[in-house]
Amino acid sequence: MRGHFGQRLLQVLPTLLMVSLLVFLLQQLMPGDPALVLSGEEHDPQMIAQIRAELWLDRPLPIQYLHWLGGVLQGNLGFSWHIRQPVVDLVLTKLPVTLQLGCMAFVIAVLIGVPAGILSAVKRNSFWDYLANGVGLAGLSTPNFWLGIMLILLISVDLGWLPPSGYVPLSEDWRMSLATTIMPAFVLGNAIAAVLMRHTRSAMLTALDQDYVRTARAKGLSETVVVLRHALRNALVPVVTLGALELGTLLAGAVLTEQVFSIPGFGKMVVDAVFTRDYPVVQGVVLVTATIYTLLNLVADLLYVLINPRMRGA
């Protein structure tokens, strides 16, 4: 187990290093010279030269990368050109908002996806199976920004039940916080619920076909006990690990959801940064997202080893 952990950790480090290179190289795609952008409209040659020296833009590319990487390793993700604040501070302010949204979305996705997958597998080829599959496919095919707009139209504009946009922090007023985040969390969790439903169904179908399930039935156990205690316990092994992976995709989905519901989170920050051409913020967001995603991959892998009895000895 320890050996496996060490091995996986060793695989993650080069990936993170390569991600840092990718993020650094993104800057090279930028049209024009960053020093020109930062120098304002006057384009004073002396000022441009000074900015180039400050940002190490006058050095060769590999040196620039090493300097930038050194800063990143010390927690320096750069300085926002537009907001005039360190990028790491901005990330630390916005990330909790997105994490709250992501956690709520994940809970909603599990509450919908797993029971739907179980029902679909247990009632295979029945009306419920077709319904769950149809809803799952629809969930995968619905752009979450459109679903968000439709829910605002129905629940906020027509029924007036929930606020259409905005965000109240949990620490300020938990009721209002829930009211402002429940709809976006549902939108964000919708596609994940569909993925979880498909995985659960497939894993349950495999489990229900195993000898131990047949034995449990032969022992005269009720169908509920057979499904929930014997089949589901084993079927959940791949579902848990895949679920951990889906947490990473929530970060990407949050970009659109936060935009639709005007939630001042991580996703909205990157979109705003794109339009103000605040490239250090865009780079910082990509780097942080990739790091979280890679670490979640590692957690998913370790979780698989931990909860799978056959892998424990590995």
Added chain:
Amino acid sequence: MSATALSAPLVKTPAAPAVPSQSPARLAWRRFRKRPAALIGLGVVVVFVLAAIFAPELAPSDPVKTSWTAIRKAPSALYWMGTDENGRDVLSRVIFGARASMLAGVIAVAIAAGIGVPAGLLAGFAGGWIDTVLSRIVDTMLAVPNLILAIALAAFLGPSLENAMIAIGITAAPIFMRVSRGATLDAATNDYVEAARALGNPGWRVAIRHVLPNIVPPVLVQSTLTIAQAIIAEAALSFLGLGQQPPAPSWGSMLNAAQRFLEQAPWLAIFPGAAIFLCVMSFNLVGDGLRDALDPRGK
């Protein structure tokens, strides 16, 4: 017993009726036809493709022509899907929007397959350090969620439909590389590949003539499913303002504009979104059907 008796058939059987030989493509089509959902999906995809090709003939009016006397008109016999905040016909914009979406889907997949398939074939067939390096690059790209990477690329390249297609294509390439590499490793173990090698064919020839045709089915399935994802991604980028630029119509940018008029003109949000949903769902149905039809172990 004489040799003649041994070689003679013991029981005379009637000649078996000749079974027409069927190509794998024809067999797959026969399996595909048995799936009503996939056929419906294919039908809807064909409708969208035709709408995209014949948009100028099908659209009732010019999609960018404004009319100050027809601002935010509700759906009616004259304007089937209503008009927008500039008096433009929504139906015409939805029809022309199919062009942007289909183009984005097809070109992004062509870019992704153009990069991913040769890389996967090379990694799977050459193995060794080439495989290690290419696989590490793919791991790196897969470590960044697709949409975030596409947004970053589109942001650095500048907002336009062309750049959105490039960004989506680049971010989708790693999955094609993975699929092709897996299929190549699978195909390379077959006897006919060994035989081709034993005959002295150079590696590149074996890879292109013998392995490549055998990785087409999984790549085809992946292409169909990726077109669906690319259409959503293009709509998402256009929704954020990073794709098709106004006044050119795109389903995503139409949804962006519709947000400001939800109370007064809900139809502006309903129709473009429904078009994305229908188109993506149809591609997903076709992809699922193709996967089942092309998988020899399929039902």
